């Protein structure tokens with residue numbers, strides 16, 4: 001078995017290979033003059049773990065090309081961040097179910113799929129091959145313990161994040177609560193004050209995704225106004241689009257941490273161990 005990864009998932013791919021005791025496939029990437037992506041892999045074993053997050057159109061094309069380049073090998077596909085998963089149904093007539101479109105395209109040529117904290121589990125049924133997810137709640141919990149905050153409140157910014165927050169909190173025996181969020185637009189959200197009343201200790205906001213940072217910035221502003229000592233943010237998938245990091249910093253959030261499903265300067269803990277375990281099952 002060996003591991004081949006896309007350009008945006010190189011560090012995580014190398015960590016997964018290390019956990020599996022597998023070799024890394026050398027992959028060269030370049031572009032044709034018209035912008036099309038060209039790639040070429042080195043020699044492959046009988047089974048190849050292909051690792052690539054779905055972040056943009058280019059990352060989808062790169063992943064499809066890499067899967068095809070590995071067609072002489074059995075391909076186990078790891079999609080650390082499954083983009084387009086938030087459009088998981090037709091909210092208004094005429095819309096695509098984007099999650100389904102991506103899942104169908106990425107099922108071709110692979111024998112199974114492993115992903116990480118997918119936005120909604122129902123998305124997995126759109127793959128036409130066996131698909132499963134791993135949760136990084138234990139790793140997020142261990143990361144929070146390492147911050148040495150003592151007894152933080154683990155707070156989900158909305159109801160959708162409660163199962164993840166509960167699993168994170170159970171790692172340290174911490175209290176858990178959630179806020180009520182209303183999304184006004186793609187960038188703007190309103191967060192109701194915490195029903196449990198002010199919390200004057202440390203708060204760790206946890207969510208599956210940080211994109212614009214709007215959700216957590218609104219929550220942090222409210223918590224600081226209510227007297228929280230420190231507010232920190234831990235997510236699985238750190239997209240940090242546009243000025244998200246500036247927004248989070250200026251809203252008074254101290255630590256801003258994400259896993260390495262999307263590699264960046266705020267990747268502070270790794271998905272490699274749970275992914276390798278899932279592949280070994």
Ligand code: R5P
Nearest residue numbers: 207209210211212213214215
């Ligand atoms: C939404 O349901 C997700 O769980 C996140 O809360 C959301 O994607 C965060 O987006 P943003 O950082 O743009 O507020």
